[in-house]
Amino acid sequence: MRDSEARLHLPVVDPAAESVAPPRRRHPEWIRATLPSKPAYFELRAMVKELQLHTVCESASCPNIGECWTRRALTIMILGDICTRSCRFCDVTTGRPLPPDPDEPRRVAEMLGRLSLEHTVITCVDRDDLADFGAAHWAQTIQEVKAACPTMTLEVLAGDFKGNTELVDIVLDADPDVFAHNLETVPRLSRAVRVQASYPRSYKILEHARKRDAVTKTGLMLGLGETRDEVEEVLRDVARLGVDIVTLGQYLAPSKRHLAIERYVPPAEFAELEQYARDQGITHVVAGPLVRSSYHADGQAQLVRDLRAAKHVVR
Numbered sequence: 258m259r260d261s262e263a264r265l266h267l268p269v270v271d272p273a274a275e276s277v278a279p280p281r282r283r284h285p286e287w288i289r290a291t292l293p294s295k296p297a298y299f300e301l302r303a304m305v306k307e308l309q310l311h312t313v314c315e316s317a318s319c320p321n322i323g324e325c326w327t328r329r330a331l332t333i334m335i336l337g338d339i340c341t342r343s344c345r346f347c348d349v350t351t352g353r354p355l356p357p358d359p360d361e362p363r364r365v366a367e368m369l370g371r372l373s374l375e376h377t378v379i380t381c382v383d384r385d386d387l388a389d390f391g392a393a394h395w396a397q398t399i400q401e402v403k404a405a406c407p408t409m410t411l412e413v414l415a416g417d418f419k420g421n422t423e424l425v426d427i428v429l430d431a432d433p434d435v436f437a438h439n440l441e442t443v444p445r446l447s448r449a450v451r452v453q454a455s456y457p458r459s460y461k462i463l464e465h466a467r468k469r470d471a472v473t474k475t476g477l478m479l480g481l482g483e484t485r486d487e488v489e490e491v492l493r494d495v496a497r498l499g500v501d502i503v504t505l506g507q508y509l510a511p512s513k514r515h516l517a518i519e520r521y522v523p524p525a526e527f528a529e530l531e532q533y534a535r536d537q538g539i540t541h542v543v544a545g546p547l548v549r550s551s552y553h554a555d556g557q558a559q560l561v562r563d564l565r566a567a568k569h570v571v572r
């Protein structure tokens with residue numbers, strides 16, 4: 258999976274009934290999810306089902322789904338819902354996927370056209386079984402979405418294409434407004450957290466996208482055992498690269514089979530790291546316990562337009 262979302266066994270707060278489901282695991286009081294109960298959530302869910310699409314919001318049981326989907330903010334996941342990788346933080350099913358559905362890009366475009374969004378994020382499962390790791394399918398999806406939604410800004414949260422920058426170019430040539438790729442964790446923990454990936458390879462992908470003048474974004478999960486110094490070192494790396502947008506969020510273990518949570522990072526520490534990142538020159542930082550790569554991205558359409566304009570990339 259390409260997003261640092263995870264199935265969370267959280268206390269769920271229902272604002273209408275003011276009822277709290279018993280937690281399966283005790284999280285600190287600053288980690289709470291809102292129960293998906295609003296009509297907008299059910300309408301969106303019905304549309305996803307009707308168009309036979311997948312979302313990382315559902316596949317990874319993101320804790321923010323009640324909040325995000327009420328605003329029609331969702332992250333569609335393309336190339337199916339079975340991933341060829343087995344990252345130890347992620348709850349998307351690992352296995353042997355079906356061939357890509359050639360009609361999926363059209364249905365993604367139809368869904369986003371119906372929703373009339375200002376900005377959206379699309380991600381994918383990893384497809385190491387395909388010769389191009391899904392690059393052509395990505396390009397077709399981007400092209401169809403842009404044709405159906407000419408005023409919407411589009412962020413793609415892509416995999417590492419095993420470090421093949423020619424394949425990254427296939428995605429970038431389709432001209433998404435934001436190219437996002439998550440470093441996920443600090444170099445020391447990268448292999449343990451993302452078994453088939455590596456920090457240098459992810460760094461290379463981001464570096465390549467920056468050289469192509471793409472608006473770039475990356476994200477980190479905290480609470481996996483990293484030290485403060487290690488996080489700050491990664492933020493200095495990200496600043497050196499010139500990545501435009503950074504997200505920092507708390508890792509929450511999907512199940513007992515996944516990596517354990519080493520530490521809950523308090524909100525005040527997220528605020529300090531956000532300031533540290535800004536001090537390094539990263540101007541757009543979103544940090545907090547429930548922040549995920551796509552969290553509140555729907556409010557960044559104007560930011561993305563401004564960033565593109567600053568790079569003289571105007572659609």
Ligand code: SF4
Pocket residue numbers: 260262313314319320321322323325326330331332549550551552553
């Ligand atoms: S944070 Fe991202 S993955 Fe989670 S519900 Fe919101 S849009 Fe979906």
